[in-house]
Amino acid sequence: MTALLEVKDVSKQYGSDTLALANISFSVKEGEFVSVIGPSGAGKSTLLRCINRMIDASSGTITFDGVNVPTLNKRELRRLRTKIGMIFQHYNLVNRLSVMENVLHGRLGFKSTVAGALGIYTEAEKQQAVEILSILGLSEQMYKRCDQLSGGQKQRVGIGRALLQNPKMLLCDEPIASLDPNASKIIMDHLQNISSSMGITVLINLHQVEIALKYSDRIIGVSRGEVVYNGSPDKMTNEDIVRIYGSEAETLMIDVGDKDVGDKNAG
């Protein structure tokens, strides 16, 4: 498999002295499920947003699907963004609109300004939306308004919207940080299923180390804007976790790390 995403020496500077990302390099293969873990403020969200240029990186090169991302003009950037779906912690749906309308928003990037603004979609697009909703188990909620849904359902609508873009990659910015364990599991299972059965690459920011260990093909550990771990979850050790989360978190994290890494090693 070839690398779908190639991030090389990417830095992001806010103001004159805040370095959010410092020479980050990694690559992601097609169909891979990659988790990015690290403490709050380590630059995980910034990293994700640099890839679809919701935030412009200060330096470095990002190649996605053979395209050099930082040099794209406005029009090319919109084309790139249609190929990358994004999922958010707070779902970011239009609450007053129906589930169907929100999912169909995934097609806006492919439509003319007027058709998109007026919300005129083709039958084929609607058909695909219905199919995606049934995969995500939301067929019954199709015409419900989004503010009537639970958090887990809202996140599934968010996934549906991203999937309707027919993306090559999904960027997930802490998709389960506001969900209870049950809903979290459902969302993670859906994401895993999307990755394995549809061949869509998933790059996901996570706070829960156990979940990252369980679901990912690869884990990238970020601390203070730098990549401090990049490898398979099986090879992750307590020292790696301490290095990612810092020494002051040592006592807290070792418990989690011990158990999971121990299990992995045993199994």
Next chain:
Amino acid sequence: MGLRMKPAVAGQENAVLNRQAKIKVKPFTKEAFVIRTTLISLVLLTVYGFFTFDYKDASLVGGTLSMLRNFGVMFFEPHFSHFTFWEAVYQVLITLGLAVLTTLLGGIAALLLGLLAAQNLTNKTVSNIVKGVIAFIRAVPTVLWVLIFAVAAGLGSVAAVIGMTFHSVGYLTKAYSESFEEMDNGIIEALKASGARWWQIIFQAVIPASIRYIVSWTFLRFEINFGVAVAMGAAAGAGGIGFDLFMASGFYFDLREVGTITYFILTVAILLEMTAMRIKKKLKTA
């Protein structure tokens, strides 16, 4: 021990009881000082005012009584003398028409300007320029705008429409842009990240997300414009029930007819208020 409670910490009792001064509930701050000084000087000015007014020979009791008598005549003996019931209804409709027209024109212009003034939808420079211009328009009262446009258009309905529209634009742009700015920026981010264009984001996310505010602010402005339209009928000769009111009071000195017109305006105002409440209820649930 009676009612005295045992202190949790041994030293605490002494610390409170040994104090000689009264215990303050609120610390005396600079703010409190400013507020108190302002209030006291307002009271003093009011008292001073009462002593220095030129009362002519009007007595408080006599004046109040005759005012009440006039109110009685106005509201208990209303009649029609210069126009019929249906003519009055027609004039009220003209006034309403003035309010609808100015709110509609103002609303359309304000929607566009509101989008440009919202900082999350444009950049800081554009937003600040639009906000500055709008603040200037709003700072000048509606009546003044009407009189300014009367220079070019002559005193009458044209000047009233332009002037009232102008001020409505100022008012509604601020209201709209603030509701746009209050919306969840994540929604805009999500659609941007999916490759949507600006106009698509506006129509598919920004307006649906803030439609409740847009409708309720527009209706509030409509109610204001109705009031202003009555005043403009009198002050700028814009026609409608306001002009009849002006004629009845200032020209014919017909208190009874003033009463009739007041009842008409009151009825419309109540109807508007009821409609507004109903619309807001619907928007909340629908």
